[in-house]
Amino acid sequence: MPQEISRRQFLGQANCAAISSLPILSTVLNLNLAGNAAAATANGSDYRALVCLFMAGGMDTFNVLVPSGSAEYAQYAAVRGKVALPQSSLLPITPQGLSGIQLGLHPGLPNVQSLFEAGNAAFLTNVGTLAEPITKTQYNSVSRHLPLGLYSHADQQEQWQTSTTNARSAKGWAGKAADLLAGLNSSHTVSMNVSLSGQNIWQSGAGSFAYSVNTGGAVALNGYNHSSTGTNPLALRTKAVDSQLALNYQNLLAQSFNSGKARAMNAFAQYNSATSQPLSNEAAYPNTNLASQLKRVAKTIAGRDSLGHKRQTFFIEYGGWDHHDKLISSQARMLPEVDAAIKAFFDSLASLGMQNNVTLFTASDFARTLNTDSEGTDHAWGGNHLVVGGAVKGRKVYGSFPSLAPDNPLDVGRGRLIPQIAVDSYFAEMALWLGVSRSDLKLLLPNIGNFYASNNSSAPLGFLM
Secondary structure, eight states: OOOOOOHHHHHHHHHHHHHHOHHHHHHHHHTTGGGGSOOOSSOOSSOEEEEEEEETTOOOGGGTEEEOSHHHHHHHHHHHGGGOOOGGGOEEOOOTTOOSOOEEEOTTOHHHHHHHHTTSEEEEEEEEOOSSOOOHHHHHHTOSOOOTTTTOHHHHHHHHHHOOOSSOOSOOHHHHHHHHHGGGOSOOSSOSEEESSSSOSTTOOSSOOOEEOBTTBOOOOTTOOTTOOSSSHHHHHHHHHHHHHTOOOSSHHHHHHHHHHHHHHHHHHHHHHHTOSOOTTGGGSOSSHHHHHHHHHHHHHHTHHHHTOSEEEEEEEEOOOOOSSOHHHHHHHHHHHHHHHHHHHHHHHHHHTOTTTEEEEEEESOOBOSSOBTTBOOBOSOEEEEEESTTBOOSOEESOOOOOSTTOTTBOSTTOBOOSEEHHHHHHHHHHHHTOOGGGHHHHOTTGGGTOOTTOSSOSSOOBO
8 A cells, every 4th residue: 555645744855856856957047047147249140059978087198199100109108108008009080281200090980980080070189178279398487377276176176167277166167158149049947058977167157157967867856747747746736836836925935946947847857758768779878878968968959949049058977087096997997988989979960960050079177298107197288189970070189199208398298298278278169169259268268379260261270160
């Protein structure tokens, strides 16, 4: 016989469940503030989305994009020692317009290799946080500003998400972009910023926050299902919640909180309804958490019209890249997961006809030292990153792949390389593509003027169409 529960007991449990539910709090915090943000001046008739794949921990990206020619590989092998990949294992790529160096990919990235060769992916080399341009001499003499907490996980993760290197910030550049672009979306019941990894700085703006979901969709109250009917315990719980949400309270705080819960439940219902249809290649997604997260992103993109969104951002954090030891075996396990998940995701976009409208990009705390710490590497600075999508001007490597020789003028010790591409330029390219106007770039990226003039008619780096 079903266990009986009093209305008073249940409502008390429901309130506690609501308070502890991150997705509900995410929506309550939104309070439709995004709808009050200024509309962008860019044409928003098309759909565009950015997907940030954040490799938390600091990925060793010089074992992702590797010099493969004889002379350059010899330098790589000498400096990398125990963590050098065999030259014969590297997957060859043929970048357009690249002269003087041959490059290959980690053997766990055959699908990325195919996407690159087909022109749907590109690499940016030696990217990192900078407060202003700096040379090795200026670094050693401390005559220029450095990013706060350089080589620190917490500080560098924050700066990769805020693009603010000279001050602490709780607002990310995607959140501030959402503040500006919210007017392009016809509905704000569900935030345009969707996170598979909980609340994050990247998607937090003045009035924009992440709408948190998991691989199964949006999560509401335990024991609540808006479509449940009848006299079973689930239906009775649902009816009790609906009854509570319909009440009017004299106390302003109670009424505001109750209204917030109602908005959260509406967002829950709208999101799960919009993303309920299976993808045409759903079975092709590997059984990994990362693939499941990217599958949820693809389902959300498929439901964009029902959500009323012309602009969206997505955040996925894939951690575990702080490889002070066992770098070779760890990357041999983890990189194939990334490779297979990205392939399934791109295939979903192609089946939806959205491959030209969605750009996936990688980010991480920092790169790793070129020399080794036992069988691992330590915290470093500039590294290599991947962008994937039909709008990417692919089969190219943007930037100058740095020399890995010990006398490299960018090496400030142990193979820590001064970045040649600031994250500001990396992000400015994507913000402009998303629809942010050039005049508003400084609102998102406070230091962009040190690396790119907003009145410049050319793109910051040129990797997006």
